Amino acid sequence: MNIIKKFALVAGMGALLSSAAYADGLQGKVIGFSQIGSESGWRAAETSVTKAEAAELGIDLKFADAQQKQENQIKAIRGFIAQGVDAILIAPVVATGWDEVLTEAKEANIPVVLLDRGVDAPEDLYLTSVASDQVKEGAVAGQWLISTVGDKPCKVVEIEGTVGSSPAINRKKGFDEAVAAVPTITIVRSQTGEFTRSKGKEVMEGFIKAENGGKDICAVYAHNDDMAVGAIQAIKDAGLKPGTDILVVSIDSVPDIFSAMVAGEANASVELTPNMAGPAFAALDAYLNNGTIPPKFIITESKLYTPADDPQGEYDRRKGLGY
Ligand code: AHR
Secondary structure: OOOHHHHHHHHEEEEEEEHOOOOOOOOOOOOEEEEHHHHHHHHHHHHHHHHHHHHHHHHHHEEEEEOOHHHHHHHHHHHHHHHOOOOEEOOOOOOOOHHHHHOOOHHHOOEEEEEEEEEOOOOHHOOOOEEHHHHHHHHHHHHHHHHHHHHOEEEEEEEEEEOHHHHHHHHHHHHHHHHOOOOOOEEEEEOOOOOOOHHHHHHHHHHHHHHHHHOOOEEEEEEHHHHHHHHHHHHHOOOOEOOOOOEEEEOOOHHHHHHHOOOOOOOOEEEEOOOOHHHHHHHHHHHHHHHOOOOOOOEEEEEEEEEOOOOOHHHHHHOOOOO
């Protein structure tokens, strides 16, 4: 079974993968992909599945890694426009500062599809956006915490994603709004871990020091699994038990978080499918071959996984899928 079919099964995205809907499909089309970088396991998987899906469809994919810098993304996009590509995929590192380059793409009649993150720009500047409902992801994580701790006092520390990125803004909003309904749950510290494992560990070490060696912390909410895995290491280094002394809830559902669940060290993760390319290519196929305008927002699922959901099986199903 190829990588794309495996992703479709894992993420339940089969219905969105009818990429070869039109006779000509995307065979021979040149599509530029401005990727953020490789800050997380999830990001690596998104890159792998996009390349695999493009190869399967016969797309000539021009890939540009921006190494976390918006200026690199803008440069790459201008390069794609100069080459006269058929379409552009962008995973935007931050939400603001896109109007000018998106206007340039529009004036060149090149459709743009946003992947996994949103932008603060007029909606007519891009064809569609394939992403999760990131506010909902935060709310699902918050609801899980509420249902787990009930009305017991619970001090939460929050490790945020990249400053100014749509998932950091929205996952914070969704979680904060959900737990605000329960006065006994309080977010005592919040800091960016930049979506990386090493920074997640560093930030958690600081939280532990500041909160009585970690004894005052009831739960850590990390905006992605990689930062949660880093936080788990920091908790263990401090002589505490992650998953028991400090609850761990995060977002992505990458294989490493399922390993942590198997070890009893992580409690919940909200899934984000790395297969944004399937729906994106399906939308581009319909648009380029038939003029069909897709919905402005194509929203992927946000399923909650806990240790009750066969974490070993979920690990086995995901490992080797590009994470
Ligand atoms: O935009 C999606 C987020 O970016 C993922 O949750 C995170 O792992 C990645 O870095």
